[in-house]
Amino acid sequence: MRTIDAVRRSGIGIESDRTVREAAALMDTTGVGSLVVLDGGRLAGIVTDRDLVRRALGAGLPSDARVDSVMSTPVLTIDADADLRDAFSRFREHAVRRLAVVRDGELVGMIAVDDLLIDLSADLADLVRPVTAETIFGQRDSEVPATTGD
């Protein structure tokens, strides 16, 4: 499975010269907890609601401070056509919850640990269901094929 096929949520971006107040409002309006920060169309960083709390509000920055002053860099990326197992490796090797999905150097989406966990838990539930049924109701013998005797 390609990484891009596992991208569920739309990514929301903001220009690097926008303010932290605009970033917070955009998060609220679009219902996301992180924004991609772009500088002239180039991926510059990522800002999360936690960054806004710790690095802006907590540090006493004015609300018109630029969003790139509180963003996190560098952003870990993964190629859109890379196998999804490569994304798992990235998450395993780095303490991040999101990866930027790129193609030919251009951002095409974001993938989050949460989305992968939801997909995995759904797959596990599908596998567990028949085992659970067998545990509760006992093993069912398979049907004997009907035959006609001579």
Added chain:
Amino acid sequence: MRATVGDRIVIRGHVVGEPDRDGEVLEVRGADGGPPFLVRWGDDGHVGLLYPGSDAEIQHFEHAGTKAGTTTGGTP
């Protein structure tokens, strides 16, 4: 997924009770009508770039010589 200026973007809620979000496409920055799209969101007019996922739907409005339609997000 392709859009034109003036189209409506809808991001479907991800959990029960979460409202849909909608906005208007102000600019198409990708090649050949593709993403990213500069979108003005909701009633408060906050502007951000959208990289649509499978939760996004574009509602095309009728332009001169075209028919209205809907495109749901897909694999870029």
